[in-house]
Amino acid sequence: MNAVPIISVDGVSKQFGASYSLMRRLAGEPPLAVHALNNVSFEVHRGETLGIVGESGCGKSTLARCLVRLLDPDGGAIRFEGRDISTLRSAERRAFNKRVQMIFQDPYGSLNPRMTVSQVLNEALSVHRMRPKGDIPARITELLDLVRLPHDAASRYPHEFSGGQRQRIGIARALAVEPDVIVADELVSALDVSVQAQVINLLLRLQEELHLTLIFVAHDLRLVRHISHRVAVMYLGQIMEIGPSESLFASPRHPYSKALLDAAPELDPTQRSRVVAARGELPSPLDVPPGCPFASRCSHVFDRCRVERPALTKRASEHSAACHLVDFGAMPSALADAV
Amino acid sequence: MSVAVEKIGLYPRLRRLALPRTLISGTIIIGVSLLIAFFPALFAPYDPIAFDYKALLKGPTLAHPFGTDSFGRDVLSRVIHAYTIDMQIAVFATVGPFIFGTIVGAYVGYAGGLAEAIFGRVVDAVITFPFLVLVIAIVSVLGPGLGNMYVAVGIVGWVFYARLVAAEVKVQKRLDYADAGRVMGYTPMRIVFRHLLPNAITPAIVYWMTDMALAILLGSSLGYLGLGAQPPAAEWGVQIADGKNFMSTAWWISVFPGIAIVIIGLGFSLLGDGLAQLLRVRR
Numbered sequence: 242m243n244a245v246p247i248i249s250v251d252g253v254s255k256q257f258g259a260s261y262s263l264m265r266r267l268a269g270e271p272p273l274a275v276h277a278l279n280n281v282s283f284e285v286h287r288g289e290t291l292g293i294v295g296e297s298g299c300g301k302s303t304l305a306r307c308l309v310r311l312l313d314p315d316g317g318a319i320r321f322e323g324r325d326i327s328t329l330r331s332a333e334r335r336a337f338n339k340r341v342q343m344i345f346q347d348p349y350g351s352l353n354p355r356m357t358v359s360q361v362l363n364e365a366l367s368v369h370r371m372r373p374k375g376d377i378p379a380r381i382t383e384l385l386d387l388v389r390l391p392h393d394a395a396s397r398y399p400h401e402f403s404g405g406q407r408q409r410i411g412i413a414r415a416l417a418v419e420p421d422v423i424v425a426d427e428l429v430s431a432l433d434v435s436v437q438a439q440v441i442n443l444l445l446r447l448q449e450e451l452h453l454t455l456i457f458v459a460h461d462l463r464l465v466r467h468i469s470h471r472v473a474v475m476y477l478g479q480i481m482e483i484g485p486s487e488s489l490f491a492s493p494r495h496p497y498s499k500a501l502l503d504a505a506p507e508l509d510p511t512q513r514s515r516v517v518a519a520r521g522e523l524p525s526p527l528d529v530p531p532g533c534p535f536a537s538r539c540s541h542v543f544d545r546c547r548v549e550r551p552a553l554t555k556r557a558s559e560h561s562a563a564c565h566l567v568d569f570g571a572m573p574s575a576l577a578d579a580v
Numbered sequence: 581m582s583v584a585v586e587k588i589g590l591y592p593r594l595r596r597l598a599l600p601r602t603l604i605s606g607t608i609i610i611g612v613s614l615l616i617a618f619f620p621a622l623f624a625p626y627d628p629i630a631f632d633y634k635a636l637l638k639g640p641t642l643a644h645p646f647g648t649d650s651f652g653r654d655v656l657s658r659v660i661h662a663y664t665i666d667m668q669i670a671v672f673a674t675v676g677p678f679i680f681g682t683i684v685g686a687y688v689g690y691a692g693g694l695a696e697a698i699f700g701r702v703v704d705a706v707i708t709f710p711f712l713v714l715v716i717a718i719v720s721v722l723g724p725g726l727g728n729m730y731v732a733v734g735i736v737g738w739v740f741y742a743r744l745v746a747a748e749v750k751v752q753k754r755l756d757y758a759d760a761g762r763v764m765g766y767t768p769m770r771i772v773f774r775h776l777l778p779n780a781i782t783p784a785i786v787y788w789m790t791d792m793a794l795a796i797l798l799g800s801s802l803g804y805l806g807l808g809a810q811p812p813a814a815e816w817g818v819q820i821a822d823g824k825n826f827m828s829t830a831w832w833i834s835v836f837p838g839i840a841i842v843i844i845g846l847g848f849s850l851l852g853d854g855l856a857q858l859l860r861v862r863r
Contacts, residue, residue, distance in 0.1 A: 309763050335765030343763045351756035354861045355778045363763055364774075400861075411760075418764065 245323065246284035247422060247454055248308065248341075252317035253281045255303055255478075259527060260352040268476035274295045275526045277303040278314065282553070285422070290448065290455040292469030292486065294462055294501070300478035300521060302346075305458045309343040310334065339369050342415035346427035348407035352399040358385075358410055359395035365417035380417075388413045388443060412444065422454040425553075430460065435442040441468060442445075466490050471559070474498045477526060480553060484560030494562040494570040497535045500520040533565070541566055603854020606789075609847030610611065616660055617667035626654035628661040628814040637830045647832035649822055655832055659840050661814040666844070669726065669799035669808075670792040673733040678788045680734075681741025681783060688742065688771045689749025689780070699746065706739045716807065724807045726799075732793065740791075741784050748780035782859045789852030793845035800841060816841050 277300045285291050295301050304450060306312040307319060310326050318325045324551040329337050336378065345351035362381045366372055372380045387392040388409040399407055408428065415423055415504055425444065429437040445468055448455050459465050465472055466486055473483040474497065493499040519539045524530055530537060536546040545565050553563040562569070583641055632652030640647045646655035688699045706714070718732035752758060753776055761771040800817025802808030809815035812824070816837035823833025 270799050306759075311762060330766075335767075338765035343760070345756045345760060347756050351760050353757045353761075353775050353779070356775075365767075368764070368766060368770070414760070414764070475788055 247287045247322060248285040248456075249309075249320045250281055250283050250285075250304075250317070253304075253307060253314040253319060254278050254316035255300075255307060255312060255314050273527050276478050276527065276529055278307070278444040278527070280317070281475075281478070281480055282317075283473055283480060283483055285454060285456060287421075287450055288456055290445075290457055290468055292465035292472040293456065293458045293475060294460060294465050294472060295475035296501075296523060297460060299475045300474050300524065300526075301458045301460075301504075302426055303478075304475070305343065305456070308424050308456060309341055311343075320453065335369075340416045340420050341422045341424065342418065343419040343424045343426065344408070344411050344415050344428055346430060348398075348404045348411065348431055351411055352407060355400055357396055357398055358390075358413075361410065361414055364419050365414055369418050371418060384413045384417055387416060387447065401435070404432050405440055408432065408440050410444065410446070412440075416447065416451070419451075420453070422456065423448075424456045424458070426458045427460070428457070429464070437464070442462050451541050462490075462501060465492065474501065477529055479534060479563065481535065481564070482560075482562040483553070484557070484562075488557065488560055494556045494560060495564045496539050496541050496566070496569060498562075499570065500538075500540075502544065533563075541569065581757055584595065600857040602850045602855045603858055606847050606850030606852070606854050610616055610851055613663055613667060613844055613847060617663040620661045620664050620739065624654075624657035626657040628653065628658045629812045637826065637833075639830070640832055646836045647830065649819075649830070649833045650826060655819070655836050658814040658819055659816070659836050662816050662819065662837065662840070663845065665809050665815045666725070666796050666799060666841075667815060669729075670796050670844075670848070672730050673795040673799065674737065674788060674791045676730070676734045677737035677743050678784065678791075681738035681743075682745050682770065682777070682784055684738065685742035685745025686749050686772050686777050686780070686782070689746035690768065690776065692750070692754055696746070699742065703739055703743055705857040706736060711736060712798065712801065715802070716805070719802065719807045723800075726809055729799065729802055729808050733798065737791070740817060744783045745777075748783060749776050752776045752780050782856065782861075785859065786852045786856045789848045789855065793848040796841060800837075 254276070255278040256276055259275060261272040265272065270502055276416065279300075281300075281304060285293075293301050293304065303312060307314050310319075310329075313327055318327065320326070321341060326334075334533070356364075359378075359381050362384055363377055366377050366380055367374070370575075381395055385392055385394055390406060390409055391415070392507060394402070394406075394410075399410065400408065406525045428444070429440050432440060441464065444455070447453065455468075457465065469486045471484065472486050472488070472489050474481045474493075474495065476497050480500045482489060484494070488499065490502065493502060501510040524534065524537055532545075532547040532549055533539070534544075535552050536542050538547065543565075549565070551565045553561045554567070555561050556567070556571075620628075630653065632648065632654075632845075635644065635648050635652045637650055638644055638648045638652075644654050644656065646659060647656055649658070684699070709717075714736050715729070715732045718735060719728055722728035723733060750771070758771060758776060761775050766775075770811050796816075799808050800815070800820065803815045803817025804821040808823070809818055811818055817838040820834045822839075823830065823835075826833055
């Protein structure tokens with residue numbers, strides 16, 4: 242796309258240490274570590290919606306938390322408007338967080354149970370001095386309108402709301418500081434399907450009105466397809482494929498993306514297939530295989546996959562995939578017949 | 581019932597009126613005790629330290645409902661005047677540890693790491709000794725008296741509050757709303773004191789109520805041992821000690837102060853339970 246990306250992620254890695262057992266110490270083995278993120282790179286452009294999908298445990302929530310600096314990556318850098326966010330200190334960091342906000346997965350845990358909605362919003366508005374003191378009540382009403390909550394919601398506590406309403410309170414809190422970027426981590430996975438649509442549509446409408454950049458982390462492929470301009474598919478802490486939503490969903494260039502798409506349940510029973518898209522289980526993230534992380538489950542695997550890790554390379558102008566089979570998915574119709 | 585429910589919906593503030601019964605009864609007991617503690621002269625029929633050699637060791641009568649002790653002092657008046665000292669012990673011996681322990685606990689729980697490791701060793705060192713033994717040791721170094729007793733209890737007591745608060749803050753800081761505070765760009769100070777502490781302090785408040793009852797017991801124990809309030813001051817522990825030689829002949833000297841301790845202990849426990857219910861988080 243155009244111009245400078247608003248966020249660029251450059252070779253980011255993140256490990257979580259597991260406990261270093263006495264047996265391993267005695268045996269002289271190195272401590273175990275979960276490689277939650279492994280050399281992840283991508284860019285986010287201003288005003289777009291980037292969907293990040295993957296199975297649970299693929300590192301997508303870790304990535305979301307790194308983007309808002311709840312976690313610091315062990316390697317690589319995340320740049321916001323060209324500045325490495327790990328170098329930001331106290332006041333600068335708070336200024337950064339004002340511009341890059343997050344909405345959390347759990348609508349029950351993400352709100353302080355002892356604060357009313359107006360206290361939550363008032364705090365956000367006054368700490369960042371978004372409005373002069375006298376204008377704050379009016380702004381709170383405005384924010385409630387924005388997320389379609391009734392005005393009398395202001396004096397109520399989180400436990401008085403449903404899950405969907407709580408997510409909207411979370412959205413209002415994020416919007417209170419007028420951010421440029423919103424990272425939504427599994428925004429609706431805890432909600433009923435009917436409520437999901439309301440919350441998603443609300444967020445999309447707000448994105449359009451307020452020119453927000455959205456990073457949408459989810460495991461629901463149809464949802465991501467519906468809302469994203471571009472999609473990144475993650476597996477075991479790595480990006481397997483990234484590209485424009487339509488081309489990625491129409492003709493995935495990575496066997497894993499294809500497996501994910503095939504695994505998504507089909508609504509039409511006549512269209513259901515019994516073909517198993519990916520065999521076996523996710524390898525342990527404690528012990529990621531040396532070659533392609535998907536090699537143990539891939540139906541197109543060959544020798545090279547097990548020894549050499551494929552790099553993310555261009556397939557089309559905006560489309561990249563990390564697979565040794567450069568031509569995979571190039572002619573989607575032919576492959577579909579083969580399956 | 582349905583009317584009440586509707587009212588809750590219409591006036592959310594009204595819910596505060598639906599107080600737990602334990603809280604009401606506890607508040608009444610402690611409220612009356614405080615009233616007596618502030619104005620003992622209004623309730624006591626006699627001077628608590630006036631000797632009456634014509635009425636030594638008299639059993640309960642209309643003139644002396646709780647009887648008299650070996651100096652002819654009116655036991656009822658002494659029990660009533662003792663409220664002043666014993667309520668004072670309840671508050672002064674616990675308020676310092678509660679505040680200091682809560683602040684330390686909040687810091688330790690949030691910071692973790694080295695602070696937590698050091699704090700853990702301090703806790704180990706303190707809880708290795710029985711509480712009473714440690715307090716007696718400190719009082720015997722500082723000398724007997726109420727002031728030194730507050731110091732001694734304070735030196736030891738804050739650890740228990742700090743431990744409670746630290747454990748709870750440690751749980752709360754991992755919840756999403758704490759992360760939300762960080763993402764909102766709030767300072768750690770604000771996150772700890774405005775967000776985490778209100779959600780973490782309930783166990784400490786409930787323990788505080790129990791601790792006030794324990795402080796009265798401790799004050800009475802030290803009074804009994806001669807390390808707390810000094811005779812002839814009216815204090816329940818001192819009174820029980822006064823009566824110990826007359827248990828078989830004049831039981832009323834020790835029993836009535838004992839009953840007063842039981843009632844006040846009950847009052848604080850009920851208050852603690854009631855507060856726990858009132859402060860319970862609705863999710």
